[in-house]
Amino acid sequence: MSKNFGPLHPKAQEESADRLAATSLGPEDQKRLYHFMTLTRRVEARLSNLYRQGKVVGGLYSGHGQEATSVGSAYALGPDDFMGPIIRNLGSMLVRGVQPREVMTQYMARGTSPTGGKDGNTHFGDLERGLVAPISMLGALIPVMAGVALAGRMEGKDWVALTYIGDGGTSTGDFHEGMNFAAVENLPLVVIAENNGYAYSTPTRKQMRCRDIVSKAVGYGIAGEIVDGNDVLAVYEATRRAVERGRQGGGPTLIESKTFRMKGHAEHDDAGYVPEELFEEWAAKDPIARFEKHLLSTELASQEELDGIAAEIEKSLDAEVDFALESPFPPAERALEGVFA
Secondary structure (H helix, E strand, C coil): CCCCCCCCCHHHHHHHCCCCCCCCCCHHHHHHHHHHHHHHHHHHHHHHHHHHCCCCCCCCCCCCCCHHHHHHHHHCCCCCCEEECCCCCHHHHHHCCCCHHHHHHHHCCCCCCCCCCCCCCCCCCEHHHCECCCCCCCCCHHHHHHHHHHHHHHCCCCCCEEEEEECHHHHCHHHHHHHHHHHHCCCCEEEEEEECCEECCEEHHHCCCCCCHHHHHHHHCCEEEEEECCCHHHHHHHHHHHHHHHHCCCCCEEEEEECCCCCCCCCCCCCCCCCHHHHHHHHCCCHHHHHHHHHHHCCCCCHHHHHHHHHHHHHHHHHHHHHHHHCCCCCHHHCCCCCCC
């Protein structure tokens, strides 16, 4: 059992606002992390603009401010591992090889999207890339990914399954049943609980009594760890340890990522229920700004290099947006193709 239970010490939080965790990753890998976090935020910014133009069909769900958790965790997986993202883990999907145009055509329900316009946002998977399709139902991915981990064992494979849950989702029945099954079977499952402090508009303290989500790991008899969710290197290292533990027969791990979403539940939600001082507090811990400062202060990258990465991303997104906008909507006669019930 990890001894890392409990909140981040205030002094540690203060220090980590300027200093990121030690890591086993070299300079090139760290620049890749920066690339994926920047790409995630820029894709979401483009989607936000498209939403305001009426181009997005349905809702738009952002992970703004939580890029370090998605990117750092997905980066710790091996090529044969499986991941089940939830709706805000765009960064995880990009690390896994999803292209921005796939996400944009999905959100705009175009015929060229992975689901052919039959579903929206990030509701698609690709087993070739180790991606299990996200499920909207809270907590429902936990038993699914426990099953993926069990399937690996039955087939003699050593893959690890990783998935995510929000703080509110950890109070649902699916979460408890899935975690308990994974614990009893000692499955190689990694669950990352992104503690944003709010279950939609309900403060976490009003929907669960335990102080830290990770304390629930004690009840399942599994390993647990709290991590600074705005420190991409800390998230990567915590996930890497959990993946190694699972692959070596150590069973499941629950990681609580302390982070904060800088937007409401969806694009239509102005988050008026969140005190302004909380936004100000977490803006100072912005994961991308912190990591950029780290790369510059350690001389792992120059400002010119980082500017070049951002410029290249913006240039590529121009083409991705054009592709999505020029893609046709699916013809009506294809509505029932590939639909099973």
